[in-house]
Amino acid sequence: MLRVPSHGECEILRAQDIVVADGVIEEVRPTGTLGATGTPGPLGASGPLDVSGPTGPSGAGHAVDVIDGRGLLAVPGLVNAHTHSPMVLMRGAAEDVTVEGWFNDRVWPMESNLTPADVRIGARLACAEMIRSGVTTFADHYFFPEQIAEAVAETGLRADIAPTYFSSRGEEALADTVKFAEAWHGRADGRVTVSLGPHAPYTVDDGDLRTLAGHARRLGLRMHIHAAEHLEQTQSSLERRGVTPIRVLHETGVLDAGALIAHGCGIVEQDLPLLAEYAGTTAVACCPKVYLKHALSPLTPVRDLLATGVTVAVGTDGAAGHNTLDVWEALRLVALTQKQAVRDATWMTVSDTLRLAMRGGARALGLQREIGALEPGMRADIVLTDLSGLHCRPLHDPRAALVYSARASDVRTVVVDGRVLMRDGRLLTVDEPALLAEADTRVARILDTSHGGAVQHYDP
């Protein structure tokens, strides 16, 4: 089992059983010490691999589901701290273009084609892809949020869903996002939470940001917003209105409500004292694949943010930029790019990187008391990974293998809230072929941009 402490080195604990009851981790104990409700196996010397014994509900009156984890490493489910899940429908449809071209010529025109039914299919496909890759929780930001919430409820994942809001959509749309929050926050046995989702300071005016922040405080919700996505946006904000995007979040009460900020590559030195004031409730999601792909520099100033106490988490962004929803890929890129960014190969260690993607992701969604580590009292979001493949062997250090060798395809079994969503590579809550067939009937229409419309124009 991978132990992810709040500080210091992650550890590999061998031959542990994880006992789950009512969706919660009840106990973690050495294999073979399990009582009458489980079946201790002959889980002796198995080399450097962890052995996870029974996982699943136990206790009187319940059937006991024992997952034999011999030869597998149990890790906390990954958290995708920023994505737009239905954008899997546009995967690979906006390549080799500038940021402006990506928004104005490709993605925002395609998004104007989307119907609730499209989003319904896209969200389910995304959930399936995330389950397959060991992502147990995601922070989503998109249109037609009810469709996403239903996909999450149905597939068994955990998600925080922020309905995307542009000021151009008007008052009624703002009211709808609040209604969605009131209807869905805490639903699906608590697996669905809601944040309020103004798109960005350059697409939502200060009045709307204030209004939404007020609703967030009133409802006890967090905010999820793109801000200071890259340095040019910060410079543009300074030129146009004399303040940085982060200061806009401060002045409009967004930071006060508690914010998950997507990207933040344009967070500058003057922003740090501001962010420090709200450090306990502020997080930044770093999604390096899209920054590189869009030729951005600098990247999210992770070292500075962590030094101020701000939480940093790992995200994929939408698949129209990232091409996958693979958080293993994303966390590897966080490690690689952050080492280079500060010219220090000894930082963003293997342990720190895993912590970012697990505990960091949990904090970013305000779920640090529920997920992010395999400890008694935490929800049972458990991923069994197979590090026996050639690309991980010899397995000197399973932690290094997780960060630098493993692939999403090494994930074998995924448990969320104590429920098995994938078992030995077989998805249990999604009809993959039917979904894919349904998606294929929709793509030609979604990709058609001949109408000249768009959900918004990019000019930050």
Next chain:
Amino acid sequence: MLRVPSHGECEILRAQDIVVADGVIEEVRPTGTLGATGTPGPLGASGPLDVSGPTGPSGAGHAVDVIDGRGLLAVPGLVNAHTHSPMVLMRGAAEDVTVEGWFNDRVWPMESNLTPADVRIGARLACAEMIRSGVTTFADHYFFPEQIAEAVAETGLRADIAPTYFSSRGEEALADTVKFAEAWHGRADGRVTVSLGPHAPYTVDDGDLRTLAGHARRLGLRMHIHAAEHLEQTQSSLERRGVTPIRVLHETGVLDAGALIAHGCGIVEQDLPLLAEYAGTTAVACCPKVYLKHALSPLTPVRDLLATGVTVAVGTDGAAGHNTLDVWEALRLVALTQKQAVRDATWMTVSDTLRLAMRGGARALGLQREIGALEPGMRADIVLTDLSGLHCRPLHDPRAALVYSARASDVRTVVVDGRVLMRDGRLLTVDEPALLAEADTRVARILDTSHGGAVQHYDP
């Protein structure tokens, strides 16, 4: 089938049969037009995926092996243009350290433990890993080269092997590298070629470089050498001796012999006219994962090199730095990092990236007339990839999927020189469990650095 032209966009040709005879691609033709030697299948409309029909030896007097490639995309085998294959034994054993620490505290001490038998096992493991990930050719640079050559001969891969030489090893070692070249160049039905492998200008003196370059010219071999690995090495060379590492290669005749230069992140402007003189026979292998991991900046100046006509190829370097021998991962990182490096999201396109890893790799090894594309007359090095996974769907653009979504685990079938080395995920020339078990008995000894020895000291 993926068509990789020398210039311009790569293309997806649907429903093609690839006819192979005596290890060579005889013909590529629309499915269903095959004559008496093959079995045209009902390979009709299969969506955006390519269909590759029969692959394997055909013709009178031979058994015909038909590989049903329906639903799979045939691509040219990937070329790993720079690696140290036996270093898989040290995978994950040198994390979160500086370049100096990596060499002097970890890798060079561990390498002093290696026996020929270790290298034998390591090379076979590496070959197996590369077959699994669709790498059909690699450029290796290591000690005990006979062991690697035998692994290549046995596993059926194609490789150019350069015996690593340090001047500290003395005249006899130099003579041995030449003997190895004379013995092995062109062996294994031509699948093994040899380059001469002085380690680097900072570990091999000018006299030895000259001597080796002379042997290379005499024997018609190329050179494979680390040079200008990062900018600090170039600056150090300028300070210590007033010339750049690239100029050293020029002055000692290495460039004249034809050189594959590993890394070249420290290639500076004054080097470009020099390299341009030898552009037709010079290549640089770019291995970005290790540059990021070692916190290097700048990276290989790929745009400048291509502008001079120098070939650029994609490599993984050894697994003690790269952690995998996965060229899909490496080529994706070339695209991502090069876009960022020149701040241009529209360059290093999907097509250019694939070309680098295929035709570029072939040129880098002097094999451009034999491999790098699926065309009549080329050796039959063919990889069938399965892009039907959720992480690739909907499949708007298979080329983008190859660069930004696909994983090594999507490789199903691998053919080298017309011989099937992996069939539907099953390795046919390697006993994986036996090899892994054998490797595990060796790792404790290999990782022990308590002796204080090292193969060399790093002080460029």
